[in-house]
Amino acid sequence: MSVKTKKKMAPRDNGAPDHRPNLHPLMLKNYGKWDYHEKLRPGLLLYVAESGDKLWTVRAGSPRTMSIDTVRKICDLADKYAQGHLRFTSRANVEFSLANEDDIEPLMEEIRSVLGFPIGGTGHSLSNVLHTQGWMHCNLPGTDAAGSVKSIMDQFINEFVTDDKLPARVKISASCCQINCGGQADIAINVQHHHPPVIKPQGVGICELPKVVAICPVAAIRPRQGDDGKTTMEVVDEKCMYCGACHGQCPTMEIRDANTDTLSIWIGGKNSSTRKGPSFMKLAMWGLPNNPPRWPEVGEALQTILDCYKSSAKQYERMGEWIDRIGWKRFFEMTGFPFTKYHIDDSVSARSTFNTSTHVRI
Amino acid sequence: MSVKTKKKMAPRDNGAPDHRPNLHPLMLKNYGKWDYHEKLRPGLLLYVAESGDKLWTVRAGSPRTMSIDTVRKICDLADKYAQGHLRFTSRANVEFSLANEDDIEPLMEEIRSVLGFPIGGTGHSLSNVLHTQGWMHCNLPGTDAAGSVKSIMDQFINEFVTDDKLPARVKISASCCQINCGGQADIAINVQHHHPPVIKPQGVGICELPKVVAICPVAAIRPRQGDDGKTTMEVVDEKCMYCGACHGQCPTMEIRDANTDTLSIWIGGKNSSTRKGPSFMKLAMWGLPNNPPRWPEVGEALQTILDCYKSSAKQYERMGEWIDRIGWKRFFEMTGFPFTKYHIDDSVSARSTFNTSTHVRI
């Protein structure tokens, strides 16, 4: 496919920057030839190559959203200690790789003092919370994400800076609307709507009507002739399941409600195929107030979940595996969270979530 | 609810006969107080009560369909050796319970010589095949069941009369139509239709039209005005999935076809919650000819399955558990059965059957 180009325009379609020049020299040298790694202490791993080369990696927690100034400070440290290279992890942490063991302590010191970043997130820790735009940039959010992440990480800083206090790695995500750009996780915090979308009168007409009608998974939206003769929409409340898909398609379909939206906690999601394979996250608790700036009710619920997890899970048992083993009954008992009819799946494949065995814990 | 009764009518609503007078005296005496059992040899178990009482149980294979003469001969043996009592198992085998060890040999001898029944079906055996009416009595069958059971049990008599040649208990069922009154089993043989029902013209009108229309799971049946002005039905071929539900409701909807119906083999069904819990049976092979009187192609396929199972399953591993462990890939490789697109679920919950992990065997 050819691309229209204008005079004086910069080159197009550059593609991905080459990783090789961006790699730490020891990573490039020993590329594909690593032998083993060792967890030395929280936030510090040693990678040993087949060649015998050693590389120490220091991991620090980052707020993800940063000013240019902060990013430059990170670069300064990388230049000073990490041979002018650094990387970010898939959970938005910063990693400095060091060729010299002696640099570990000074680097750690400066990470803490200059950047104000904590060191940890390795091993069986609660690593950085994946999160989304929130009120800072998205057009759909019902809550903020960066703020709740800050609150969560403040609360669980000890679980970040240690690597053996938890049974296994704990991955949390926080999203600002039900779409959940933050993704599945051991624990996810998500927005929950409690009524069908309200159609904002002033907006009708700006969206492509057929597209809005088509996006509704349960065919709850239908075109309607307005009083003024213009075609508008209506929502069949009985059918609507408050999913908000229409809102993403057309801002007129206002699904959010500052008064009635709540937050839910979902747990047991897992991407790794390690042991039993990936799993979706399941509803643990709904109806938590959307309470900025620190969402204390969410923090409390997380504390409860993590306390129970710590006290009862076996080593290497991810959140969902732990609950699979002890059973959801015990989970609800231990946490004291109410089990309600809303916890029971009501989709077409609901039957596949039923306990179709005599396996009970009594 | 009161019941209309006429003069001279026998009593109604008797309910279930009392089991107690029908129980072997030692079973009645030690009711609820059994301590343990021992597998002495194929077809012979010893039950020891807390009281110390011993009861030997001899199990014999039965064809289920019997003349009164045969049933009386069974009674004769029970009178002679089993204190005038007997029972049938949930797989239609006959069980004689003996108070005296000395009676075991003579009873076994007479079971074989007088009844012509084999002794076995206990432990890790292939027990009697559960089956259904077939051409002997039902109005829906596409094949016979008693006949195919006879053929199967002739073929696998060794697996019936031994109790340690198989990794675990093997339960087979054979049904005469897709309804499968024989039920889920480790291996089930079932009829398969290859086209929509053909409406028999002479029959239209005998059934309640709305009921026939209503029973179709995919709404493929609709009323149609016939040439003669009478309301008849038509089937939308694109929608119809050849399920035959309409045929059960109305014999006019002829789903069977002696020329194109085939037999399928389904495996891995399990009712017990032992270990991983119950499972449905899954399609292993389709397109086997419906070939009376001995259905040799079915026998061959069963032989293949059982040979593979024997050679590869671990002890206590039921058919489905074995395949779960080795994976369906290996199953199809070992058996040489073709894996086709028809093996892939296409129902609304099809996604739940996909391999949503990286777990592969390569």
Place this chain on the structure above:
Amino acid sequence: MSEKEIKAKTETPMLDELKTGPWPSFVADLERYSEKKPAVGQLLGQLEQSYEDRWNYWQGTVLNVDGYGGGVIARYSELGEQYPDIAQFHTIRVIPPPGWVYSTEKLRELCDIWEKHSAGIMQLHGMTGDILLLGTDNKTTFEAAEELMEKGWDLGGSGPALRTLACCVGEARCEAACFDTMALTKHLTDNYISELHRPELPYKYKFKLSGCANDCAASMQRSDMPVIGTWRGAMQINQDEVGKFIDDKGIEFVIDNVLTRCPTNCISLKGKTIDVDNDNCVRCMHCINVMHRALKPGKDRGATILIGGKRTLKIGDTMSSVLVPFMPLKTEEDFTKLTDLIDSIWEFWGDNGLEHERIGEFIARVGLGTFLEGIGLEPDPQMINQPRTSPYIKFEELTGSKIDGEPEHNPAVSNEEGEMAEKAI
């Protein structure tokens, strides 16, 4: 379809092939018996025709014994001309003693009645659990039924009714049994005998009772309401016997056949003893089956009540699922609690179920949550394997989020008309 002329068979070459081989032959048996009952010979003739044509010659019809709406499966032959003695050839379903136990006296009584009135064929037993008596006509059906009932027997279920119950041998001979399957089978049969005889439910309803999770009554997929024995609290462990077992079989055997087979990994080995995490034992029976001299179900016993199992028609196979995790089933009051539950289920299903809709299909249609509300049972996490994964929840509750002192209404949305087209990005 082409017509072809069918003649009454005098030879049965295909069926004859079923007379050979080590397994007892129903053909040989019936052939012998046909000397007494010519109908049986004709039955074999029609069967031979079916074998030849791979086609069936029975049509269904309806025949009811006075006061009953079911229990007889009536058939007439399409080849009635060729085989007049089986022109009508009905089956009577008879309720057996729970657990299919017989004194020869009672079984002989059945034989006598049946020989007198019919072609004299018995199937022991039907897949639902009935005694199936084959071969009466429109008249002898009634005679046989009357005589059966005279002697205390009763007809089994058919149609949209409670069906004949079935249970495993249970406490009568099995040390694993956690409740009295036979007594409860009798109790439920007698208690609901009217529902069994007079079809008034939306559709059929089957109970099967197993004394433990081994489910020897194969109830999970074959009954609308399985009742399956289980226990509360700790399993009984005889550590001496455990030690003997380990000595006898070796430690690898125990790891490979017991420890690694536990569905919840809740057994651990401590030297020559084992430790069971009873909180996480799901009463699956496996370890008990393998080490049954050493392990036994706990002492506080009862049953799990499940619901919704059936075969495929319409919505696909349904497996039963947990309704009541544990119910003691010892006393009259225990039994009453169970029948109260059944009553409320039948009432809600009766009021709202569609025709030919079994309880599993009904629950799938209305949703388990609604069903529980309808029958007045609290949701219990044991009913499910896992909570919902879909965030689309149809709450009836509006609020929950309101925080004290916060604005009562949503802030005004911008008054500007959207000037630029919005696109999903």
Place this chain on the structure above:
Amino acid sequence: MSEKEIKAKTETPMLDELKTGPWPSFVADLERYSEKKPAVGQLLGQLEQSYEDRWNYWQGTVLNVDGYGGGVIARYSELGEQYPDIAQFHTIRVIPPPGWVYSTEKLRELCDIWEKHSAGIMQLHGMTGDILLLGTDNKTTFEAAEELMEKGWDLGGSGPALRTLACCVGEARCEAACFDTMALTKHLTDNYISELHRPELPYKYKFKLSGCANDCAASMQRSDMPVIGTWRGAMQINQDEVGKFIDDKGIEFVIDNVLTRCPTNCISLKGKTIDVDNDNCVRCMHCINVMHRALKPGKDRGATILIGGKRTLKIGDTMSSVLVPFMPLKTEEDFTKLTDLIDSIWEFWGDNGLEHERIGEFIARVGLGTFLEGIGLEPDPQMINQPRTSPYIKFEELTGSKIDGEPEHNPAVSNEEGEMAEKAI
């Protein structure tokens, strides 16, 4: 909804609460930075308003760089009057080096460009994997983009297009990696750069690449096509290290944390060594993770290609499922095999997919069987956990049952009119 007047904030008491605590505060950082860039202060003001109202004040719009159909997420503020510097406040998505590795030189270059043209906020990284640069207006967006591209950077994906790829660190630093995640990320990005920039697919398409089953790129539920490393043949076992591990940790630890955790129970203990049933090892990585000095992936390495993962919209969460169990990914030819597969998928989906229908939804709608036919891939039992359970199969094949010498047609069905009503029994 009631209107209320909104004033520009000079104080941000709620946000200020987010400045305390041990975790680095984006509020504190941005507040400091607002001294350089007033827009950032206004951003905090509007954010404070959102915190107060629990309401959002951004509207979406569309803005495209010449030659591109995506890569810019354009926003205008509903409070543009109060906060003029963020009236337009767009994000540019920039493709990072695979694995998010940077030389400080390149990262500083990015900082310089961004500081020059925008509010100067960076998010490292977005959930899809992009470098997110926040804070340009309708004009500076283009200036920044031109300069970025001048320096060799490129815009990320948005809309119904291929999205920016993400991968784990892989061979660059991880001994578990089974293929070169970075090289393939670069290859696919470059190969499909046009599809990434010009939205022409039915909907978004995401790749995420993980070097092994641990899936550190979290690809299974977050990408339409995960590529996950695996191996063929035997795992590498160093039995000396096994022995050391057992000595060190004890046998119970090995049973409880390795043996019983293997999803296919395929590890057995033989004294101080272990035996892996490689045929049944499903390459889950667990034992290797725990005993990584003793165990390593096998030597013949490649990847599993999966398909269909995404979040909930419309049909509920979908998890990716296996499409190609094993594909070597070493040579150019290997890469070409993969892109051939992708091409055929995009073609079939492109021709038949609905608007806003992701590949997982598409497969759910047309059926996996049809999909495989459409892309010309043979069905493989590894694609599924289990074959169908429903007997209702829509065969295209008619025959199969015909037996030599048997009648060509069904026997005639009885001519008699059904005289009695048929009832389901």
